[in-house]
Amino acid sequence: MRKNPQENAETHSRVTRRALLLGGAQLVFMGGLGLRMRQLQLEQADQFRLLAEENRINIRLIPPARGQIFDRNGVAIARNEPAYRITLVPEDAGDVDEVIARLASLIELDPGELEAAAAEMKRSPPFLPVTVADRISWEDLSRVAVNTPVLPGVTPEVGLSRFYPMRGDFAHVVGYVGPVSDYDLSKIENPDQLLRIPRFQIGKVGLEGKMEESLRGKAGTKRVEVNAVGRVMRELDRREGQQGDDVQLTIDQGLQSYTQARLGDESAAAIVMDCNTGDLLTVASAPTFDPNLFVEGISVAAYRELTDNDYRPLAAKTVQGTYPPGSTFKMITALAALEEGIAFPDHTVWCPGHLEVSNRRFHCWKRAGHGHVNLAQALRESCDVYFYELALEVGIDKISAMAARFGIGERFDLPMSGVAKGLNPTRDWKRDVRGADWVVGDTVNVSIGQGFVLTSPLQLAVMTARLATGRDVSPRLVKSINGVDTPQPPSKRLGINEAFLNEVRRGMYAVSNHRRGTAYGSRIIEDTNRLAGKTGTSQVRNITAAERARGVSRNEDLPWNRRDHALFVNFAPYDNPKYAVAVVVEHGGGGSKAAAPIARDITLQALHGGQPPLEAYPAKDRKRIEEQQERLQKLVPGRNLTRRDRA
Amino acid sequence: MSYLEYSVKHVPTGPSKILHFNWALLLLISAVAGVGFLMLYSVAGGSFQPWAEPQMKRYALGVVVMFMCAMVPIWFWRSVSGAAYLGTLVLLVLVEVMGSVGMGAQRWIDLGFMRLQPSELMKVTLVMALAAYYDWLPPRKTSRPQYVLIPVILILIPTAMVLRQPDLGTSILLLTGGAIVMFAAGVHWGYFTAVISMGVGLVFAVFQSRGTSWQLLKDYQYRRIDTFLDPASDPLGAGYHITQSKIALGSGGWTGRGFMQGTQSRLNFLPEKHTDFIFTTLAEEFGYIGAISLLALYMLIILFCLASAISNRDRYASLLTIGVASTFFLFFAVNMSMVMGLAPVVGVPLPLVSYGGSAMLVLMLAFGLLQSAHVHRPR
Known part of the structure; x- marks a missing residue:
C-alpha cells in the first residue's frame, strides 16, 4: 500500500506538532513538580526538619535512686540493693522455647513467672524485653552472663530495689515501698511521669509513704533515637536526675x-x-x-x-x-x-x-x-x-x-x-x-x-x-x-x-x-x-x-x-x-x-x-x-x- | 512514510549499528539507574544487600536486552506488534485464571531468574499495538468514530483487567499512555475534550449527589474516596505514609542531610522506602539539589526521546517512541506527585530507581525498541 507523499508529509508534521504539544505539557508538569519540591524542601524545610526530629527522638526517663534511711549513727535502715533479673527479647532469641530451656538448665526458673512472661510476649512487640526471672542471686546472674553466647536475646540486668536490713525492727517506723498500683495513681492528683515506669517502687506506709516526695528524687532523662516501631537505636545524650534525699532518723x-x-x-x-x-x-x-x-x-x-x-x-x-x-x-x-x-x-x-x-x-x-x-x-x-x-x-x-x-x-x-x-x-x-x-x-x-x-x-x-x-x-x-x-x-x-x-x-x-x-x-x-x-x-x-x-x-x-x-x-x-x-x-x-x-x-x-x-x-x-x-x-x-x- | 517506502540501503547493518546507537540516551538512563543503586545502597544501611546488588545485576541484564532489541530492525518489531499485544493479553488472562484457581493472588509468572508481571509488559506491547495500528490506518481515517473505537477497545481491555487485579497505578498508566499515543497519532481534539469533560461531569455528579436522594455511591464508598483524596484526614492510617514522606522531603532542605544520614528512611519511618517511596530518601539525603537533579535527568531523557521521535519520519517509529517516552514520563510524574502529596498513593514505582525486576526489564526492553527505531530510522 503506497501512500501519497504529500499526505505523508502532512501526517508527519501533525505527529511533530502533537509531539511538541505533549512535550510542552510534560515540561510544564515537570516544572510543577520542581516547584512543589521547592515548596516542600526550601520553604517549609524548617518545619519538616523539626517534625523529623520529633519522629526520631524519644525521651526516656531514668529512675532516680531512692533516698536512703539511716539511724542517728549512720546505720542503714533502708537502702537500695542491686536487684538482678533476666530479660529476654523474643525477636533476638529466635526460638524462644529453646532459649528458655537452656536458661532453665542453668538456673532455676519459676513456672509462674515464666507463664506471665509468655503472656507478656504475646501482647507486646517482639523487640521489647520481657522479664523471665526476677530477684535472682548474683551467682545465678553470673552463670547466665558467662553463657550469653548460647543464649541469644537474653540479657542479665541490674536494677535497684529497696532492702531493709533491719527487717522487722523498723517496720512500723519506716514502713515499706511497693510497686505503684492503680489505686496509688488514682489518689495522686498530678502523678509524676516516673510513677508510670513499670515496677517503680513508691513508699506505701510509714516514713517511706509520708516522706515519699523527698525520698523519691527527680527523674533524669535520656534522649534516644528510635525507629518507626519504637525500637531504640542509640542513646543521644542523657541528663542525670537527682537522687532522693537521704533521711537520718533520730532513732538509735x-x-x-x-x-x-x-x-x-x-x-x-x-x-x-x-x-x-x-x-x-x-x-x-x-x-x-x-x-x-x-x-x-x-x-x-x-x-x-x-x-x-x-x-x-x-x-x-x-x-x-x-x-x-x-x-x-x-x-x-x-x-x-x-x-x-x-x-x-x-x-x-x-x-x-x-x-x-x-x-x-x-x-x-x-x-x-x-x-x-x-x-x-x-x-x-x-x-x-x-x-x-x-x-x-x-x-x-x-x-x-x-x-x-x-x-x-x-x-x-x-x-x-x-x-x-x-x-x-x-x-x-x-x-x-x-x-x-x-x-x-x-x-x-x-x-x-x-x-x-x-x-x-x-x-x-x-x-x-x-x-x-x-x-x-x-x-x-x-x-x-x-x-x-x-x-x-x-x-x-x-x-x-x-x-x-x-x-x-x-x-x-x-x-x-x-x-x-x-x-x-x-x-x-x-x-x-x-x-x-x-x-x-x-x-x-x-x-x-x-x-x-x-x-x-x-x-x-x-x-x-x-x-x-x-x-x-x-x-x-x-x-x-x-x-x-x-x-x-x-x-x-x-x-x-x-x-x-x-x-x-x-x-x-x-x-x-x-x-x-x-x-x-x-x-x-x-x-x-x-x-x-x-x-x-x-x-x-x-x-x-x-x-x-x-x- | 512507512518502511516499505524508503530504501533500506542507507540503514546501517551489522556491527556498524552500534555506531548509530543513541549513546546519549543510554548515558542518561545509566545515570538514573546509578542514582537508584546509590539510594538502594543507602536505604539498606550502607550495604549492597539486599537491594543494590540484585538491582545492578538486573540493570546489566536490562542493558543486554536493550542492545538485543536495538539490533533487531524496527520493521520486525512493527510486524510482531499485534502478536505481542495478543500474547501479553493471553498472559494477563492466564495469571488471572491461575490467581482465581487456588494459587493465591499471584499476578506474575515465574521465569526462574525473575518474576514477570504481564501487566508491566502490557505497558510496552499496548504502545506497540497502537503505533502499529496507526501506522496501518490511512491518516485521513484517523478521526472517524469506528476507527477511534478500535484503539479505545485495545486500551480498555487490558486496563479493565489490570484494574481488577487490583492495580490502580498500572491501569492509570495504561489508560493514559494509550490515550497519549492516540493523541499523538492525530485523533481529533474533540474526542479528548468530550471524554475529559464527561469524566469531570461524572465526578462532579458523584460528589454532588452525596447526601441527596439520588446518591450514586454508598456512604462507605464516599468515605474511602475521602481518605484516598485527602490522606491527611487519617493521619495514622492512609495519611501516615504520605505525612512521613513529606517530612522526609521537607527535612532535606537545600543540600540534604548527607549520604546515609537520612533519619526518616534509616529509622523506617518511611514506608516502601526501597520501592515506591525511594524518591523521598533521595530528597532527604541530597536535598533540593539532589531531587531537582534527578528531575532534570528525567527531563533530558524525555527531551531526547521526543527529539528522536520528531526526527524520525517513520510513523510507527515515532509513535512508538512518543508512547514509550510518555509512559516513562507517566511513571515518574505519578510517583513524584504521589510522594510529594500532590496525588493519592496508587503504587507506581520511580522508573529505573525503585527496586523491582519486572519494571526495570520492561523499561529497558522499551528503550531497546526506541533504540531500534533510532538506529533503523529512514535516511
Missing part, C-alpha cells in the same frame, strides 16, 4: 533492735525519747513483720496471717494505738491539784479502799485501803482514792487543761502512718460527741486515767519527758535530711512551779526506789542512774458488781483480750533526766509486773549505750537478767547484714 538502731527483741512476741509498744531534745531514740511496736516481704510482693497466705493475727503485727501501736493511761495519768491530776492549791505536800487523805460519789462506789485497787496517804505516798503506792478526792475538788476543766499542757490529746507531727490524737476529754467534748452532760463520776474516772481519756504510747513518753524537764519538749523522728538538720524549735518552760514538779518527781522516784513502791522490783541500783517512774494498769472492761462478789477479777483467769493493759512510764537518771520511756503491754496485766521490767531494761540499755553491767540490777535478779541478756543478744541483728544473709 542498737536500742531500737534491743527494744524490739525485748518486747518479743508480746502485743506491746515502747518509746524512748530524749527528755531534752525530744529526739525519739526508740519507737518500737511488737509483734512486727518483715517489710521486705512487701517489697517483693507478699503472698496472700502470708498477708492473711498478718491481718488475722489478734496481736495486730501491722499496726504501729506506738502512735496508732490509744489506751486508757491508767495510773500513769495520776501525775496530771496531782499537778492540777497542786497548782490549784488543793493538794500540798503534807495534805493527807483517808483511803478506806473506796469512795462514794453520787451513790456510786469507786474502788481503790487495794481493797483494804491505804489509810492516811499524802501525795508522795499516793503516787508511790498508786492510791486511787487520794486522786478521786483531789479530782472532786479540782474539777475536770483544770485536769484536762493540765493534760493538754503535757501533750495529751495532741497529734504530734511525725512522718509515720496514722498518728493518733488520743482523747483528752472535756465537758464540751462530751456534750458534742456523746450528747450528754459531764457528770462528776466521769471526773473521778479520768483522775486515775480511766473512763474517757485515751493516750498513745508516744503521748505518754512526751508527758513523761515534760514532767522530767518542765519544758514543752516535742518529739522528733527525723534528725536530718541530706545532712541538713531538721529544725527543732527550742523548748519553752511549761510554766509550772518547779516545787510542784519536784513533788511529783519525788513520788515517781519512790515508785521505783521505795521499798513499798509499785515498781520497786524493777529498780536500778546504780546511784547515778536512778529511775523515776509510774506504773499503770488500765481496765479494758468494767468489773461488774456480780464479778466483784464472785471474786473473779484475777487477770490470769480472763481471756487475753479482756485482760488489763499494763503501762509504765519513767525518766532517768532521776537527778539529771536524759531519757523518758513509755511502755504499754496490751492485755499484759499489771503495770508493775508486765511493763516496768521492760521499761527498766530499755532505760538501762539507753543509759549505757548498749549492754548494761549486771551490777545495775538488784542482786537477786542478776542471774535471771544474765540469761535474758544472752538470749536477746542473739536476736539483735548485727550492723552489717547483707542481702545474702537473709536467704
Whole structure:
C-alpha cells in the first residue's frame, strides 16, 4: 500500500506538532513538580526538619535512686540493693522455647513467672524485653552472663530495689515501698511521669509513704533515637536526675533492735525519747513483720496471717494505738491539784479502799485501803482514792487543761502512718460527741486515767519527758535530711512551779526506789542512774458488781483480750533526766509486773549505750537478767547484714 | 512514510549499528539507574544487600536486552506488534485464571531468574499495538468514530483487567499512555475534550449527589474516596505514609542531610522506602539539589526521546517512541506527585530507581525498541 507523499508529509508534521504539544505539557508538569519540591524542601524545610526530629527522638526517663534511711549513727535502715533479673527479647532469641530451656538448665526458673512472661510476649512487640526471672542471686546472674553466647536475646540486668536490713525492727517506723498500683495513681492528683515506669517502687506506709516526695528524687532523662516501631537505636545524650534525699532518723538502731527483741512476741509498744531534745531514740511496736516481704510482693497466705493475727503485727501501736493511761495519768491530776492549791505536800487523805460519789462506789485497787496517804505516798503506792478526792475538788476543766499542757490529746507531727490524737476529754467534748452532760463520776474516772481519756504510747513518753524537764519538749523522728538538720524549735518552760514538779518527781522516784513502791522490783541500783517512774494498769472492761462478789477479777483467769493493759512510764537518771520511756503491754496485766521490767531494761540499755553491767540490777535478779541478756543478744541483728544473709 | 517506502540501503547493518546507537540516551538512563543503586545502597544501611546488588545485576541484564532489541530492525518489531499485544493479553488472562484457581493472588509468572508481571509488559506491547495500528490506518481515517473505537477497545481491555487485579497505578498508566499515543497519532481534539469533560461531569455528579436522594455511591464508598483524596484526614492510617514522606522531603532542605544520614528512611519511618517511596530518601539525603537533579535527568531523557521521535519520519517509529517516552514520563510524574502529596498513593514505582525486576526489564526492553527505531530510522 503506497501512500501519497504529500499526505505523508502532512501526517508527519501533525505527529511533530502533537509531539511538541505533549512535550510542552510534560515540561510544564515537570516544572510543577520542581516547584512543589521547592515548596516542600526550601520553604517549609524548617518545619519538616523539626517534625523529623520529633519522629526520631524519644525521651526516656531514668529512675532516680531512692533516698536512703539511716539511724542517728549512720546505720542503714533502708537502702537500695542491686536487684538482678533476666530479660529476654523474643525477636533476638529466635526460638524462644529453646532459649528458655537452656536458661532453665542453668538456673532455676519459676513456672509462674515464666507463664506471665509468655503472656507478656504475646501482647507486646517482639523487640521489647520481657522479664523471665526476677530477684535472682548474683551467682545465678553470673552463670547466665558467662553463657550469653548460647543464649541469644537474653540479657542479665541490674536494677535497684529497696532492702531493709533491719527487717522487722523498723517496720512500723519506716514502713515499706511497693510497686505503684492503680489505686496509688488514682489518689495522686498530678502523678509524676516516673510513677508510670513499670515496677517503680513508691513508699506505701510509714516514713517511706509520708516522706515519699523527698525520698523519691527527680527523674533524669535520656534522649534516644528510635525507629518507626519504637525500637531504640542509640542513646543521644542523657541528663542525670537527682537522687532522693537521704533521711537520718533520730532513732538509735542498737536500742531500737534491743527494744524490739525485748518486747518479743508480746502485743506491746515502747518509746524512748530524749527528755531534752525530744529526739525519739526508740519507737518500737511488737509483734512486727518483715517489710521486705512487701517489697517483693507478699503472698496472700502470708498477708492473711498478718491481718488475722489478734496481736495486730501491722499496726504501729506506738502512735496508732490509744489506751486508757491508767495510773500513769495520776501525775496530771496531782499537778492540777497542786497548782490549784488543793493538794500540798503534807495534805493527807483517808483511803478506806473506796469512795462514794453520787451513790456510786469507786474502788481503790487495794481493797483494804491505804489509810492516811499524802501525795508522795499516793503516787508511790498508786492510791486511787487520794486522786478521786483531789479530782472532786479540782474539777475536770483544770485536769484536762493540765493534760493538754503535757501533750495529751495532741497529734504530734511525725512522718509515720496514722498518728493518733488520743482523747483528752472535756465537758464540751462530751456534750458534742456523746450528747450528754459531764457528770462528776466521769471526773473521778479520768483522775486515775480511766473512763474517757485515751493516750498513745508516744503521748505518754512526751508527758513523761515534760514532767522530767518542765519544758514543752516535742518529739522528733527525723534528725536530718541530706545532712541538713531538721529544725527543732527550742523548748519553752511549761510554766509550772518547779516545787510542784519536784513533788511529783519525788513520788515517781519512790515508785521505783521505795521499798513499798509499785515498781520497786524493777529498780536500778546504780546511784547515778536512778529511775523515776509510774506504773499503770488500765481496765479494758468494767468489773461488774456480780464479778466483784464472785471474786473473779484475777487477770490470769480472763481471756487475753479482756485482760488489763499494763503501762509504765519513767525518766532517768532521776537527778539529771536524759531519757523518758513509755511502755504499754496490751492485755499484759499489771503495770508493775508486765511493763516496768521492760521499761527498766530499755532505760538501762539507753543509759549505757548498749549492754548494761549486771551490777545495775538488784542482786537477786542478776542471774535471771544474765540469761535474758544472752538470749536477746542473739536476736539483735548485727550492723552489717547483707542481702545474702537473709536467704 | 512507512518502511516499505524508503530504501533500506542507507540503514546501517551489522556491527556498524552500534555506531548509530543513541549513546546519549543510554548515558542518561545509566545515570538514573546509578542514582537508584546509590539510594538502594543507602536505604539498606550502607550495604549492597539486599537491594543494590540484585538491582545492578538486573540493570546489566536490562542493558543486554536493550542492545538485543536495538539490533533487531524496527520493521520486525512493527510486524510482531499485534502478536505481542495478543500474547501479553493471553498472559494477563492466564495469571488471572491461575490467581482465581487456588494459587493465591499471584499476578506474575515465574521465569526462574525473575518474576514477570504481564501487566508491566502490557505497558510496552499496548504502545506497540497502537503505533502499529496507526501506522496501518490511512491518516485521513484517523478521526472517524469506528476507527477511534478500535484503539479505545485495545486500551480498555487490558486496563479493565489490570484494574481488577487490583492495580490502580498500572491501569492509570495504561489508560493514559494509550490515550497519549492516540493523541499523538492525530485523533481529533474533540474526542479528548468530550471524554475529559464527561469524566469531570461524572465526578462532579458523584460528589454532588452525596447526601441527596439520588446518591450514586454508598456512604462507605464516599468515605474511602475521602481518605484516598485527602490522606491527611487519617493521619495514622492512609495519611501516615504520605505525612512521613513529606517530612522526609521537607527535612532535606537545600543540600540534604548527607549520604546515609537520612533519619526518616534509616529509622523506617518511611514506608516502601526501597520501592515506591525511594524518591523521598533521595530528597532527604541530597536535598533540593539532589531531587531537582534527578528531575532534570528525567527531563533530558524525555527531551531526547521526543527529539528522536520528531526526527524520525517513520510513523510507527515515532509513535512508538512518543508512547514509550510518555509512559516513562507517566511513571515518574505519578510517583513524584504521589510522594510529594500532590496525588493519592496508587503504587507506581520511580522508573529505573525503585527496586523491582519486572519494571526495570520492561523499561529497558522499551528503550531497546526506541533504540531500534533510532538506529533503523529512514535516511
